[in-house]
Amino acid sequence: MSEFDAKRETKIRSPGRRGAVIAIACAAFAVGMVGAAFASVPLYQLFCQVTGYGGTTQRAEAAPTEVSDQFVTIRFDGNVAGDLPWTFRPNQREVRVRLGEKSNVSYHVKNTSDRTTTGQALFNVTPDAAGLYFNKIECFCFNNQTLAPGEEVDMGIVFYVDSEILQSEELHDLPGITLSYSFFAVDAPAPVASGPEEAATGGSDS
Structure with a gap:
């Protein structure tokens, strides 16, 4: 393969590599956002408690x-x-x-x-x-x-x-x-479900 052909093949493949890098970056960003969503409430509460933000006591x-x-x-x-x-x-x-x-x-x-x-x-x-x-x-x-x-x-x-x-x-x-x-x-706490044996016998008082 000539030097010209090698350079031409590299240019053709480059967009594909860039696309892969972008895809990986987007996936990592999405995972990070999901993690942040789960952590946001306790982190926000901690932030408010430490700083008094929004009038938090x-x-x-x-x-x-x-x-x-x-x-x-x-x-x-x-x-x-x-x-x-x-x-x-x-x-x-x-x-x-x-x-x-x-x-x-x-x-x-x-x-x-x-x-x-x-x-x-x-x-x-x-x-x-x-x-x-x-x-x-x-x-x-x-x-x-x-x-x-x-x-x-x-x-x-x-x-x-x-x-x-x-x-x-x-x-x-x-x-x-x-x-x-x-x-x-x-909402009030839901009642605790009875166990398998209690459900089968109709309760211990019977």
Whole structure:
């Protein structure tokens, strides 16, 4: 084969190789996107918890030992989605607390329906930047809440606002912080299926 023919054959084959490389790259990208889709929710939640993005509050084991002499006003708001037959409201519309001080507040909730229902509370604070400094030690929002027909309860929150908020350029003048909750209906857990032997005998009580 002459040198000219060899170069000509290389040029003919090159588009095929390029196509193969592009195909492999696309396949790798697709696999990466699938992996990202599965990881996106926990990663996003972790990102929000670490950065306070979108007004996401923090979780803490205990309040600081030192309490500042600076005060901040915390306001409370409560909402319920239309598919959840509950009433939900804060027992205190606002409280004024010291930075670093552990505080206790509560919300009152009632199931107004004739059936057992389960809800999950989503939450945030405004201004959004305050989420990085708003720490919850205990909160009903950490778990789903199930209420029997007509049941009503007070649900508590234990929190503090970190004194490092004074170092924030946009929050150092301590504007009021609003903590908002929105309850949404969630499906109740499905009943556990009976085992083969129990199904065959109709249960152990027979």
